[in-house]
Amino acid sequence: MVIAAPIITPVNPISYPSSDGEPVAETYDHFYAIAVLLEMLQQYLAGKQATVLGNQFLYYAQGLPRMRVAPDVMVIFDVPPGGRDNYKIWEEGQVPAAVFEITSKSTQITDTGFKRDLYAQMGVQEYWLFDPKNEWLDQQLQGYRLQGETYEPIEDGNSLVLGLRLSIENKKIALHRLDNGEKLPFPAELAEQVNQERQAKLEAEQARQEIEALLQRYRDRYGDLEA
Structure with a gap:
């Protein structure tokens, strides 16, 4: 008769910590x-x-x-x-x-x-x-x-x-x-690029709105533009 060895499950499974409480860097x-x-x-x-x-x-x-x-x-x-x-x-x-x-x-x-x-x-x-x-x-x-x-x-x-x-x-x-x-780019340089692109979009949108306002004033005074 063959007796199979029992499978023993550890009471406390092995722990793999994620931190040791030490600082990330020296300076x-x-x-x-x-x-x-x-x-x-x-x-x-x-x-x-x-x-x-x-x-x-x-x-x-x-x-x-x-x-x-x-x-x-x-x-x-x-x-x-x-x-x-x-x-x-x-x-x-x-x-x-x-x-x-x-x-x-x-x-x-x-x-x-x-x-x-x-x-x-x-x-x-x-x-x-x-x-x-x-x-x-x-x-x-x-x-x-x-x-x-x-x-x-x-x-x-x-x-x-x-x-x-x-x-x-x-x-x-x-x-x-x-x-x-x-x-x-370094993170600070990347942030500056993003800010510049955002500012450029804002300025472009502002210019578009000004042009549309000028065209609307023209239409109000002279009528629709002809092709």
């Missing part, structure tokens, strides 16, 4: 660099099967909630767009294609040691370090591309997985499209 410059980069990448990838997440837990070992890391910004392709409270690789089926760490003196050992090795082992294709305060990196913006199982420096600032060229502008990462050279 305002770090926070602003993260927020701006996150918004630009979200706008750039809008409508595509991709998501951009910022400072959220990335869980990489099912059943082991302590096996986690929180990239400052990560881009994942071939997944449904939109936000998540956290990201579990085994549920989504994709590792990040690119990870950005907005680094500082206090995080340099982790950023260049543990995290760099971990992302390479995961198969993250590109790893970028940006030092907004220019405190410790020899080059304020440094990129690495996975070659085999190790990272090699990116010399030209081009992100091939994103199709963007990265540069520095006023303590922020600036992005240009590789296909046409177009610069992606």
